[in-house]
Amino acid sequence: MRPAPSQMTNLLDVGSRSIFDVDQDMFREQVRKFMRDRLAPLQATFEEQGQPDKSIWQEMGAQGLLGVSTPAEVGGIGGTFLDEAIVAEEMSYAYCTSPAMAVHSTICMPYLTHYGTKEQQERYIPAMTAGDCVASVGMTEPDAGSDLQGMRTTARKDGDDWVINGSKIYITNGWLTDTCIVCAKTNPDVKRAAHGVSLFLVDADTPGFHKGRKLKKLGLKAQDTAELFFEDVRVPKSALLGKENGGFYQLMEQLGQERLIIAVHSAAHCEAMFEDTRTWVKQRKAFGKTIADLQTVQHKLAETKTSIAVCRAFIDQCMDLHNNGKLCGEMASMAKYWATDLENKVAADCLQLHGGWGFMWETNIAKSYADARVQTIYGGTNEIMKELIARNIVKD
Secondary structure, three states: OOOOOHHHOOOOOOOOOOOOOHHHHHHHHHHHHHHHHHHHHHHHHHHHHOOOOHHHHHHHHHOOOOOOOOOHHHOOOOOOHHHHHHHHHHHHHOOOOOOOHHHHHHHHHHHHHHHOOHHHHHHHHHHHHHOOOOEEEEOOEOOEOOOHHHOOOEEEEEOOEEEEEEEEEEEEOOOOOOEEEEEEEOOOOOOOHHHHEEEEEEEOOOOOEEEEEEOOOOOOOOOOEEEEEEEEEEEEHHHEEOOOOEHHHHHHHHHHHHHHHHHHHHHHHHHHHHHHHHHHHHHOEEOOEEHHHOHHHHHHHHHHHHHHHHHHHHHHHHHHHHHOOOOOHHHHHHHHHHHHHHHHHHHHHHHHHHHHHHHOOOOHHHHHHHHHHHHHOOOOOHHHHHHHHHHHHHOO
């Protein structure tokens, strides 16, 4: 049902992805045009700035590309996860890493959909859908990454308010964020730290909320990633998102979708890198013939194409299951670790086939090689993904 992207027709036959319907095919064409004609040419500028322009968030909102799977009744577009996955895939096919749509739409907005009060939803979701309010989530700290129970940021009650103190690091959208979903300990005395974590909606203009430096990264240079500091940040009780001391479980409930959207990006990125590399080796001459005429290159392409096709089949299965509310955490972890590991391997192999040209920063493959590296780290490291998968294997 889905027309393959123009550069992907050799890897994915037209109509092979039956999880998408005709309306979604039409939506994909609209998204593809915006990504390639409008967003892709801006990536170099965003990279130099270390951030996207704030206006591009609003442009994406005007195009209906933000909050795609957020229900219309709470202020979103009202599509499905598959509709949102189309946006993610087309960004990867066009090598657009900025702005960080997935963090804003696929990760942050569902917290408001599932746990927000009516007042919170009315205040934030329409603005997020329009791109007027950029969202981030403050989980990671210098001493708390995959192990969120080690966080040190606290929120204590003071009358009808909460007072937040602490810091966060590696926060995507952190520099431009208008609202951050902040994870903080609200009951540090409990034996199990998971029972004492809450989530708060903290506006960037709240006194005591300070943005640190934009962090210089190995890859994803066009995204703004920042440190955030909270010094006696006073927020009203209405800023509490969901249940008091229930934040850890809210995070766990939403991490499956976060890990799946990472896998969706990775699988599409693999496909794009493969097709660019196939084109390159068919054009590049050496020893009187093209690189593609060499049997070693042909075998490497065969191996890569097979690996990507197998990965695609599994990721599509996971997307279909999630779209129908049936994806388990174990499969989400499998999808995340497998697709991101493959993304790194494909990036390395494709860069090698590009030769010296692949080592030049101006090429898509060089940037892809750098961008892929973090995929196995954020959203829970792949080592943690294997731990989560193993629990269901060895438990009684």
